[in-house]
Amino acid sequence: MAAPRQEHDVFQAIADPTRRKILRLLVEKELPISEITDQFPMSRTAIAKHLRVLSEAQLVSGKKIGREKHYRLRPESLAELQEWLSYFEQFWNNKLTMLKYRVEHQEDKNSIVVKPTDLGKAKTNKSREGSEF
Amino acid sequence: MAAPRQEHDVFQAIADPTRRKILRLLVEKELPISEITDQFPMSRTAIAKHLRVLSEAQLVSGKKIGREKHYRLRPESLAELQEWLSYFEQFWNNKLTMLKYRVEHQEDKNSIVVKPTDLGKAKTNKSREGSEF
DNA sequence: ATTAAGTAAAACCATTTGGTTTCATTTAAA
DNA sequence: TTTAAATGAAACCAAATGGTTTTACTTAAT
Incomplete structure (x- = not known):
C-alpha cells in the first residue's frame, strides 16, 4: 500500500x-x-x-x-459513482427500467414506499437539499 | 498492466x-x-x-x-456496480431521493418521462424483462 | 506510577499495474 | 505481388499497491 x-x-x-x-x-x-x-x-x-x-x-x-x-x-461520496453510472444507464436500460428495479427491491426496513404523488413532487422540486446530492 | x-x-x-x-x-x-x-x-x-x-x-x-x-x-456488466451501490443507498439517501435525482436529470434525448402511472405500474410488475436487470 | 491497550508511522518487500519498445502476423491496397 | 495498415504478443521497466514487521506515542486501567 x-x-x-x-x-x-x-x-x-x-x-x-x-x-x-x-x-x-x-x-x-x-x-x-x-x-x-x-x-x-x-x-x-x-x-x-x-x-x-x-x-x-x-x-x-x-x-x-x-x-x-x-x-x-x-x-x-458514492454519489460520484452513482452519477457516473447514470450516464451509462441512458444508453442502456432506460430510466424506467431502473426505477422498476429500485422499487422492486424495497423490502428493507429503511425503505420508503414511493407513491405516485411523491414522485410527482420530486419531479418539480429542483432543490437538492442536503450535502452534495 | x-x-x-x-x-x-x-x-x-x-x-x-x-x-x-x-x-x-x-x-x-x-x-x-x-x-x-x-x-x-x-x-x-x-x-x-x-x-x-x-x-x-x-x-x-x-x-x-x-x-x-x-x-x-x-x-x-455495470449492473453489478449498480447492485452494489443500491445496497448503500438503503442506508444513505432513501430511494425517493434517488428517484428525485433521476427524474431531475432527465433532460437528455434518450430519457423517458416518468409519469406517476408508469411508476405505479413498475411497482407491481415483478418481471424484469431483458438481459439481467 | 506502571502497565497494557490502541493506534500511528516508518521501513521494507513481493506483486501488480500502467506504460514502453520491438517483432510477428494478418489483411487491405497499390 | 509488394507494401502498408492494423493488430497481437512478448519482453522490459518504473511506480503503485497490498501486505508485513518494528518502533514509538497516547490514554486507560491497575
Whole structure:
C-alpha cells in the first residue's frame, strides 16, 4: 500500500474487495480499527492503511474516542459513482427500467414506499437539499 | 498492466480513468483500437491492454472487421456496480431521493418521462424483462 | 506510577499495474 | 505481388499497491 501520495478517488477506493467489505461493515455502525480488523485475516496496520485510502476518498471519517479511533461511513461520496453510472444507464436500460428495479427491491426496513404523488413532487422540486446530492 | 492473469472484476476495470474514458467513447458507437487510441496520449499497445481488461470484465466486446478489431460497449456488466451501490443507498439517501435525482436529470434525448402511472405500474410488475436487470 | 491497550508511522518487500519498445502476423491496397 | 495498415504478443521497466514487521506515542486501567 505504502503512502498514497496522490489523491485517491472513489473509483480507486472501492476497487479493493477488502475496502468494499469495510464499507459494508461500517454501514451497521461506527467501529474502532481493532474491531474492524477482527473481521479480516490481515494485520491491523493493513486495515489502518485501507481506512486511510477510504478516508482520502471521503468514504469514511474517523474520530478519536478515548484511545480508540472510530470510523464511520460517509456514503455521500458514492454519489460520484452513482452519477457516473447514470450516464451509462441512458444508453442502456432506460430510466424506467431502473426505477422498476429500485422499487422492486424495497423490502428493507429503511425503505420508503414511493407513491405516485411523491414522485410527482420530486419531479418539480429542483432543490437538492442536503450535502452534495 | 502486464498480463492480467486473474479474472478482473468490474470494480477493478473502472478504477482506471483511461478505461472509464474508453467506456464513454464506446457509448457513442463501436470503434477500432486505432481510433480509440487517437483520443489518448499513449501508445496503441497500452490502449489494447486496457481494452483487454475491460473485455475480461465483460464491459466491452470486440469483433474483427477486416483487419480492424471493433470494440463495443457491454453496459450490462455495470449492473453489478449498480447492485452494489443500491445496497448503500438503503442506508444513505432513501430511494425517493434517488428517484428525485433521476427524474431531475432527465433532460437528455434518450430519457423517458416518468409519469406517476408508469411508476405505479413498475411497482407491481415483478418481471424484469431483458438481459439481467 | 506502571502497565497494557490502541493506534500511528516508518521501513521494507513481493506483486501488480500502467506504460514502453520491438517483432510477428494478418489483411487491405497499390 | 509488394507494401502498408492494423493488430497481437512478448519482453522490459518504473511506480503503485497490498501486505508485513518494528518502533514509538497516547490514554486507560491497575
